[in-house]
Amino acid sequence: DINNERLLQYFKQFSAIGATPGGGVHRLALSDEDKQARDLFVELLHDLGAEVKIDDLGNIYGIKQGTNPEAEPVVIGSHLDSVPNGGKYDGAVGVLGALEVLATLVDAETTHQRTLIIVNFTNEEGARFPKPMIASGVLAGVYTTEDMHSLQDESGTTIREELERINYLGAPEHRLTNIDSFIELHIEQGPYLINENAHIGLVQGIHGLSWHDVKFTGKSDHAGPSPMKDRRDAGLSAMHALTRVEDYVLNLQDETRFTTGRFQLAPGVVNAVPGEARFSIDIRHPLNDTLKERIETIQQMIEDEAARRGVKSEMSDLSYMPPVPFSTRLLQAAERITSQKNIDAPQLYSGAGHDAMYMSHLGETLMLFIPSLDGVSHNEQEESRWEDIVTAVDVLGDLVLEQLNR
């Protein structure tokens, strides 16, 4: 059984690092606050007698050896970095939950066949260095070490420079390679579970996602003397295109998600008809074929709308991550455990990407979700019920113990 009080102490300690006035945390990847969180994590691992390894991506591993050195390890964990003024549980719940599972095993002097590894991944959020989950992406072979090391924040500082500065540039031979399984506990970041009155969710897989940058080029004109009908207004043309796409997606009434989070006009002054608009699009769907269809339809709608106005449109691909189905075996194991405990555990897809996406390349993978109050995340207002967190860490413990002796 896990120790409620110790778990609470872990959260108190970590929530204080980069704490924001609104009750959240501001702990950008590889910042001084992230270093502080990492140092504390390493110290707690040492206290629990775990062996600590750091790889050249800055990932931190806490290792409790199993009795069979030949058996592939079971890995659990998540990330300690946050978005700017983010929530206190996003990522942290997965790392601290894993720490509590380790502590429980140590306390009970449990031995197990497979080695247990607790992990904290570098730069999951992609908020400071703009590629999310790049450290697990390198482990999966989707990105190169160079892709990650050379990634820059807005000031031009690279990940490698910051890893060196905060003393977390470890050795490539410490990287995870073959694993038995990876289980990540995380907050849902959406309203599904809370609306279902559930206390935990079992994640079937992750939506595929596709990110694009779009540029519309029309003609910049003076807002005063240029007649409305003669304009080639890149801004209004882009707005027409995006509202058309939204109508289309709403009418589908399915799992498709479409978002424009960035939108900028040039020259960007009150009295100039914008000659240029640049915006991002984020398209998601749980099925790969459908996602590809949606991308094609949406791109076509955007091009057509630009052309209708004599505006040039260019679209470039930023990221594509295909949908990831999680392990049926682990899902069934989690179903068994929750039903033995009489916990209602609905299944859902994750709309958000997680390190589990890439870890699924290395072994069987599952995620457990904790309900997010109001579905809010990436925000100081993010909140979850403490009893749900305790329940989820408990389920995680049972699931891990089963895998360790499989």
Place this chain on the structure above:
Amino acid sequence: DINNERLLQYFKQFSAIGATPGGGVHRLALSDEDKQARDLFVELLHDLGAEVKIDDLGNIYGIKQGTNPEAEPVVIGSHLDSVPNGGKYDGAVGVLGALEVLATLVDAETTHQRTLIIVNFTNEEGARFPKPMIASGVLAGVYTTEDMHSLQDESGTTIREELERINYLGAPEHRLTNIDSFIELHIEQGPYLINENAHIGLVQGIHGLSWHDVKFTGKSDHAGPSPMKDRRDAGLSAMHALTRVEDYVLNLQDETRFTTGRFQLAPGVVNAVPGEARFSIDIRHPLNDTLKERIETIQQMIEDEAARRGVKSEMSDLSYMPPVPFSTRLLQAAERITSQKNIDAPQLYSGAGHDAMYMSHLGETLMLFIPSLDGVSHNEQEESRWEDIVTAVDVLGDLVLEQLNR
């Protein structure tokens, strides 16, 4: 008769100051380039025997005394500042045309009853210090001296600091007060005259304009897990509102102009549903009552569209300048002169604001427009035909001479 060759030399000298590779000028108000242009202007005024005065707003006046010291002066001129990478004729054509008229009168040893004043206004563009035509606005009593002196550029430097730095903070007693008339020659900055195959235009008045900042507040959400139908997306809501307004304005098929030149989303990342959108609107019409109606209708449409989505909308007023009708007497005088010269001179409204707007508070005012090729302005590609410039300066000279002896 004006001297074509001398006028060309004036343009050559000024176009070289802040010249951009694309054939334009970059001469932001009170920058080193603006100082260079001012110094040259003062030097040329001295060469022509004019008395030079600088007021505490940095306006430069070149004065040729009339025979009747009691008679109110006739003022001509425009501005030497430019927008970033702007056109070489915007503003400059009004100052250099005025200089050529002065030079012609000096050459011919013409005496006249009224005093002639050639003016260069400070910060007409409002590009560096974000209030256009503020110097003439202070003369008109629409802004206070403090409004102008404390106005800051993006780096926080004030107009007063820059006036002192470049040595153009003159004396308040040098300001223009009572004038007989003000005549400003300028490029059209729109396509009307070029489409009419005209070589000059007589300006009946200036559109009223109204600038607003709008803020939409919805709910920021994660682009992945938040279902489409539950969102309160401030960005798409604003886009729907603006496209509706555009449809409305296009359907009016009248002189109404509507522009959104600035549009920003927060938090402004690819994978966040924007909880906030901020944008500007610029509404123009030549008639005050109609302009007020349009503003009201458009504000209502924007509010309704926000409300429809559960998004909060707030609108703040940035600037309101009522339409300005120009002097009928000067318009008729210009008609007479052009028809004597057999020049077709269509009449039009200016969609853009000019110092003439505020100068109309001090005396009878008129503007003459030179056609803009392709209607382009505020851009290095701005161009006008040299023969049209010569024609316009010639008409200006005749019109001025008539007023000087009226």
